Amino acid sequence: MTINQVNRAPAVSGPIRTAIVGTGYIAEFHARAIREAADVQLIATCDANLGRAKAFAGSWSIPLAFDSLSKMMQETRIDCVHILTPPDLHFSLAKTALEAGVHVFLEKPMCTMAAEADELVNLAAERGLYLGVSHNFLFSAAFVRLRETVHSKQLGPIDHITFNHFYELGQIRFGPFENWMLRNPGNVILETGPHLVSALLDLAGTPETLSVTADRKVTLPNGAEIYRRWRMRTTVGRIAIDLNINFAPGFPQRTIYVRGLFGSALLDFDADTCVIDQRTPLDVDFDRFKRSRGIAAQMRAQALAVLTRYGLGKLKLMRRGNPYQNSIQDSTAAFYTAIRKLQPLDVRIAGNTAREVIERCVEIVKASGIDTSVTTAAPASADRPLLAAPPTVLVFGGAGFIGKELIRQLLAAGYCVRAMVRNSTLPLDEFRSDRFEISRGDIGNRADLERAMPGIEFVYHLAHAQCKTWGEYLANDVEPTRLVGEVCLAAGVKRLIYTGTIDSYYAGAKAGTITEATPLDPNIRRRNYYARAKAEAEDILTDMSQNQQLPVVILRPGIVIGHGGGPFHWGVGRFSENVCEVWGDGRNKLPFVLVSDVAAALVRAIKVPGIEGKSYNLIDSPLLTAQDYLQDLQERADLRLTVLYQPIWKFYLADLAKWIVKVLVKHPDATRTPSFSDWESRTQKAQFDCAAARSELGWSPASDRQRMLDEGVGGALQPWLEATK
Structure with missing residues (x-):
């Protein structure tokens, strides 16, 4: 009961x-x-x-x-x-x-x-x-329209329903690979399948015998196996059902197509639209024209309604937001309405429904015939090789793009390394070494930091948080850096190496030549939060160096490219699927640097004596423009991008318009006034003189255009191409 x-x-x-x-x-x-x-x-x-x-x-x-x-x-x-x-x-x-x-x-x-x-x-x-x-997709405006259309028999008896979920699962390429969803090849269906299965149950009922094919298998760095494409066929009475899932890179599309005796309906979850197509009393040619006009009118009206709800929600004139937020809001409201009125739960969120959803998802996995007997988890310490010697180097942020390459080079140089990670995305098989160990912990937790410090002489701080507000950056990026500095002081480490960013400089058309003697942007408080947080963290560590003798060295990499990084790099422009909006005209040479060269400089930073308290910029010789990068990217990938060379004032005005709305609605993020120089800095028209890094660190970056293309563009592109196979 x-x-x-x-x-x-x-x-x-x-x-x-x-x-x-x-x-x-x-x-x-x-x-x-x-x-x-x-x-x-x-x-x-x-x-x-x-x-x-x-x-x-x-x-x-x-x-x-x-x-x-x-x-x-x-x-x-x-x-x-x-x-x-x-x-x-x-x-x-x-x-x-x-x-x-x-x-x-x-x-x-x-x-x-x-x-x-x-x-x-x-x-x-x-x-x-x-x-x-919360099967929240079932509360989207588009699904509600489809649901009412199907249940009211407007389309007549239903003959066929096709569910498509074509949406890249980023964790397959980028981690964290310890995510529950990736621990077993069936978990992706238990996690994603409910979106499709809950809609199937609501529209048609309980499916009968299933036919399932799972292919495009990927072996993750931790040894787990994942299938990126799933195709399922079943029936519910007279209704034929197709369910298709694809987790590989590609154009995102989450749709439901319903065909009935009297018409059809097409739902697009991402656009939050549902259009109905039915015959008219007109002759065939006029009917075709009338129906096409009708579909266009429905799309236009619904698209305008979605945009209006979003805009009024931003202005706080309506308690609505984007379609995804609205769906969660409505499923939540339905839950609390039932509690308050002591009435049965809406069937879309009821426990019994959710129980059947899971049962059907389990059936899908079983019908695929894939081996789900092995579940991959974090290796126990007993599964790792015994250490040849206690680690003397500690890396925070070792699971990141630069961090992984740094660990490879440290191990190759003979160091014993400990990496502290929260949720490991490290390729454990590659780093399975008797000179490497993983310590679980949070960089914002003093006890975790202190647990990771015994025996450590050198510390790398490459970690940074993904945040939206300045308060989040302070809590998750800036203050943890202060904590790292304090723990390093207490432990008496020989050197702390911190990675800042050249984004903390003003690098627009009036910047001229930037060296380590160039101060960070004087207007840093009006810059983007990432640049500001990095600058704030640098100030904290520099103060500790000057007043408490913290032995810190600061390295500021440029636009880092290479294996392990994304080929669609926002240092070049703003990417959205096949569209790239370049910061400016794309003709000036950008401050690129290979990830392998950045890691080499980081290793040099614990070898070279007497550099405590100094900072170094890490940029290779000017070799490539944004135009060069994008041309090579398209040729190597055999794809065509829509490249838009946008004047900076367009980005600035769009940011200003958003800020005005935030001020009107008293948004907490309205305290940061948009800055033209912040957007202009993205053009990276400054010249970087890295002679100090070359001479004092003994650093020798690629300085070769073809190598920059092969390793920087080709190296980043290779995993992406493999993921699209």
Whole structure:
């Protein structure tokens, strides 16, 4: 018996007190949705990493932050929790919450197996609690229109439905490879499949015998195997069903096509449109014209409605946002409406529905015939080679583009290395060495840093956070750098090497020649947050060097290219699929440098004596313009890009328009006034003199145009080409 049948949930007096468990990417969407829900208060957040929980709580003005669900429920009254953790934690966390008498709203998938889902459904029913699962795609405006069209029989008896989910899964190429989704070849279907299967169940019903093909297998750096393409065929009564998933690079497309006796419908999730095509009473030729005009009119009206909702949402004249945010907002609102009115949950988010979704996803994996018996996880310490000697070099940010190459070169040079990572994206087989070990930890946690320090003489700080607001940069980038400096001082390390960025300079048309003696941009407070955060971190370390004798060396790489980096580099222009908007006319030579040369300079920075307190810019000789780079990229990849050479004032005016809107709606990010020089710096028209790095570090970068093209463009392009095969 379920909550949908008995409605025994206790009434909540006053506002519903809600908490978020798990502060990853999806958490901010749920936070917005909770804030927009009627009579609901977001009063706490919880994450296994207390620092992340506090940072998230601070950015959303949430009163309380915890690192344990049990502790949170013991210390404050919670009526409901949103569980947004990796799927393998859903069952245990949801069970804990339900046993404590708390309603639960889960991100999909509900669990990783039907038996776990059954237990949760039964437990919720026994306790009289609501258990919902956010199949948010089913609440998009486009799907609601399709749903109503199909269920009202407007298209007549349905004959065929095709579901397409063509969307690159970036983790396959870039990691983190320890992500739950990549630990088993079937997990990608348990994670992504619910989007398609929940829609299938809602539109047609329970599928019958499945035929499944999984191909385009990829072996990840950690040894796990993933299938990038899945093709499924089934039937529901007279309805033929095709489900297609492709995780490889390519044009993104998430659609549902429905064919009925009286017409057809095409839904586009990303555009949030659903157009209906039906015959008219006209003759064939006029009918064709009328239908085409009708489809165009529907597309125009719906596209305008999507844009209007987004614009009014930004102006806070409507409680709406982009289509994805709206879908989560509506699924969340449906959940709280049911709790408040003590009525059954909408079938789209009900526990029973979510349980069937998981059962069908498991059937898809089983029908594919792929081997799911092996689950790849982080190697236990016992699985790693015994160290030949204690590590003396510690790398923060070793899982990044430059960090991986640095570790390769340090090991090749004979150093014993320890890399501290939060979620490893390191190719463990490649780095399986008796001179290398991994330490798990968070750079923002002092205890983790101190645990990683024993025996360390040299520290590299290459880590940086991906943030949206200045407050997030301060919490996740700047303050952790201060913490690293303090821990290095306490440990008495011989040298700390920090990687800044040339982006912290003004590098526009009036910059002239930049050397290490050139000050960072005096107007850095008006620059982009990444450049500003790096400059702020440099100031902190420089102050520690001058006043506390911290032995620090700062290296500022230019536009780093090469193997392991993305070929569509934003140092050249702003890429969006096949479109590149170049910063300016693209004729000046850019400050490129190969990742292998940057790593070589980093290794030299612990070999050369007497350079504490100094900084060095790492840029090769001027060899390539943006035009050169893009021409070579297109030739090597055998593709054609739409290249737009945009004047900087266009970027600046667009930024200014966004800022005006932020001011009008009192957005917290409105404190940063747009800067023309910030955008102009992206043209990189300055000249960089790196004689100091060459002479004092003994650094010899490529300085060869063909090598820059072969390694910089070709090296970055190779993994991308392999991923598209």
